[in-house]
Amino acid sequence: MATETSVEIADEGLAGEARPLAERLTSDKAASALAAGDATLWGPEAESEASIRLSWTTLHESSRPLLAEIDALRAELHADGVDRVVLAGMGGSSLAPEVIAATAGVPLTVLDTTDPGQVGDALSGDLDRTVLVVSSKSGNTVETDSHRRIFEAAFSANGIDPATRIVVVTDPGSPMETTAREAGYRRVFTADPNVGGRYSALTAFGLVPAGLAGADIAGLLDEAAAAFDLVSADTETNPAIELAAAWAAAHERGAEKLVLADGGSGIPGFGDWAEQLIAESTGKQGIGLLPVVVENPQAPGFADAGRDATTIAVGGVVDGAQLATTGPLGAQFLLWEFATALAGKLLGINPFDQPDVEAAKKAARALLDGPDGGPVVTPALVSGSIEVYASGDWFSAGVGTVAEALRAFVKSAPSTGYLAVQAYLDRLDDASAALLRPELARRTGLQTTFGWGPRFLHSTGQYHKGGHQNGAFLQITGEPEDDLDVPERPYALAGLQRAQALGDGQVLVQHSRPVLRLHLTDRAAGLVELVKAVQDLHEERGGA
Template sequence: MTLQFRCSGLEVPENVRTQLGDDDVAKRLVAEDATLWGPEAESEASVRLGWLDLPATSRALVSGLAELRAELAGEGLDRVVLCGMGGSSLAPEVICRTAGVPLVVLDTTDPGQVAGAMSDLDRTVVVVSSESGGTIETESHRRAFVAAFTEVGLDEKEVGRRFVVVTDPGSPLADTAAAMGARAVFLADPNVGGRYSALSAFGLVPAALAGVDVGALLDEAADLAEHLTEPGNPALELGVALGAGFRTGRDKVALGAGSGPRTEGFGDWAEQLIAESTGKGGRGLLPVVLESVDAPGSTAPDALLAVVDGDPVAGRPSVGVTGPLGAQFLGWEFATAVAGRVLGINPFEQPNVTASEENTARILESGLPDERPLATIGAVELCASGGVLDGVDLSASDGLRLALDALLAAVPPRGYLAVMAYLDRVADARAGELRAAVARRTEHAVTFGWGPRFLHSTGQYHEGGPQVGVFLQLTGAVPEDLPVPDRPYSFGVLQAAQAAGYRQALADRQRPLLHLHLTDRSAGIAQVLDTLG
């Protein structure tokens, strides 16, 4: 069997394993039994189980993608830019990073990062990927690339042929692709939800065009699929462990990379899968992507350490999952569906993802809120909500440290702190160091997400999971903005509106929030890191 599972130090309540066995969950899941998660989930689950068939059904894509890649290469188009969010971008990013194949992933509204992606246009093909076809970020990217190709002298027909589209049948993007004369349109299986779509057209099309052997990826998944009905198969055992962790008070899943053959960036993909699938109804599993298995947060008392491509760690409640990437994708999807059964939730809905999107739409229509900082310290402007800075003397010489200490003190028992950076994850990459820097100061779980990327990942957990989160949001001054063609706003305004919309969603839930606006991004990040020590 290609996937291997090992567990150490985790107490598995007998009733968890017994119930799953008595209810024949593994066989019923492979048979796509939509009743597994209860009558309220049956309608949604009945149209969300197509991912179990993908190792076989996606095989039809392989030869056509190889031909399309050769056709593009023959025209000198060897640079692939993927415009997509969440499930449309996370899997292909992991696939290409693991294979060592270059792929430019554009899943941001930061104007600097968007502008950076629009280079080498003479050899660029753009994959526009959206399940719904109405994702504001992806549509903005498409418009920007159409304008950029036009500006370098391509005519309307030539511009259209620089685009490959992946979407669901009947989506607005399918109509747009036809109207613009896109070179190719791939209609994905509508019975596969975005976070379960790694082995569908959403995962395979960009990866194959970038140069990955996606047929081998499907082979790896198919090898595991043959064993999924067996008692004790590794995917089932992983699901048991995730559910057992929740039942025994370990509702955080700390994801770290082991020392085996690396699946690069896998934690970011698994983060979306677990958070969106389980974070609802006031419960859920919070994934925490670690820098290493020994990083701050790996030993938290309410966390189960999950080592990808490595063995569990002796002396800690932990699991180890090893195997090739295709098997990892299918195995973790299967395990998450099983864990949903143990948690008593519907793993296929995402009922809380629209609040911040609606807030953003209102702000884009009415204008950005006029928010005055409570204090400006060096390159950092401080704002807050949820009472987090009540009584804090921001005029003190160490005002920023006092503010950060107050935020950490606001984390409740079994709570977590989420760092959210609405910045350029290329130029402002040092912001990613904030997770470990904050985690060294607390025993609570600390997560990190680039905005608005995390809105399509952990955002569902933040809004629908247990309301024990405390939030640190970073935004930054925009040195050079970029217009969104034929829209009354720029990328900088869109990014600011998304950040403000999420602040409003958290304020509506009365969650403590510290907002740090960096008037100079590089200096501000360094200042915050220095303050954290």
């Protein structure tokens, strides 16, 4: 892994276009103002929100007292024979600790799903050795609360006192803090409330689960500290200024998509973390930067990216990359956070709010609270193990196969738009669903994203409604083999998962976006059928 933190703009044209924007940030002393917590950087409308969201710039110092507390708790747990860490968290509460643990090579089971099969797999692990970290900034995240209830019941059923095995990370005064203290849970960590979820990698949300799993979190803070002077300097060679200026310059010329590939960084999963940071921070007011995380630099959408996309390699320059970043994980966290906030200034948006995230949650809740989990929906057609549900005027009555439905769906996307594959499935057992991203990108010529539902709702979900309105959305849902009841709640996980998919689909349709939902009545067979249907597409280009 590279130890030097840097940004290289390999595309000379982009470098030239970025230069005046970098000069503007430098002359405005934007980087040092950001480091000092100046809430006026993004204009008067953003000042109120920014004033309570900027403590992340100095977390490499303010998070130090956590280290001893986490080490002590880990030692206590190991003394009790507890060394398996399961994390229940969504968005910023899971993406950062997952990449920290993966980079450190330590095991961490992450639950950022409502799929009963995936949650069931986590429950089937050795509960005698398990501690559950329940992580929620708001303290009322429905997925995380469901996981807590399910694990609490499972611990009790196995003769284990749940209070000894549950650790909570939340904001001070949240409903989760109240619940945890009343239940006497093993430990409650309250994080800095002046840090938004997607900027919280170096708070308790990132450090507690990763540290309990065995990651070197002190070294992570050291890496960030070493990069701080660099990214807060008011110079055009500041890598955060270079990165922000390049993103904004590309956006000005119509390249609103950032295609991310790993260029040998040694940081597995970094793209997933960066995806939330950038999409949720910039995707609003009908503009923004859409991250497209690809499998490798040779994947469709990277080497063959069009003019509507900018390619970035994390870990060093590779063929086809217009931009490249290097540096260890702690430094990369700070670099990308600074760059995203500075890009927000150049784009004219508030990088700290997420005005469109709640809509899908409200729609899902309405379905859950309705009779029998919402209305019965009739499929437009059934083919083998796949039920086809279509929303929007792009779907015609003459469509008779899944391949024809996909062909019509692809044509509904603008030629410079994008496809979003959203898989409400088990990301372990149904991992082959991720193959749909490169297959669709290769055959359509459209930039294509892939997200596991409902995880992406806490990430790119903001961009889908608030960013450039040129996406077409392919939802994949599946019939579970078994279900899991959520204790003291009138629903089971499968019902929650279904409501989340349908609720988000409703909101997208309200934004006049094409939505195609393919429901797999048999997941294994249905995925095989779906991949074959995708392979029947032949260079289907986006329409007008």
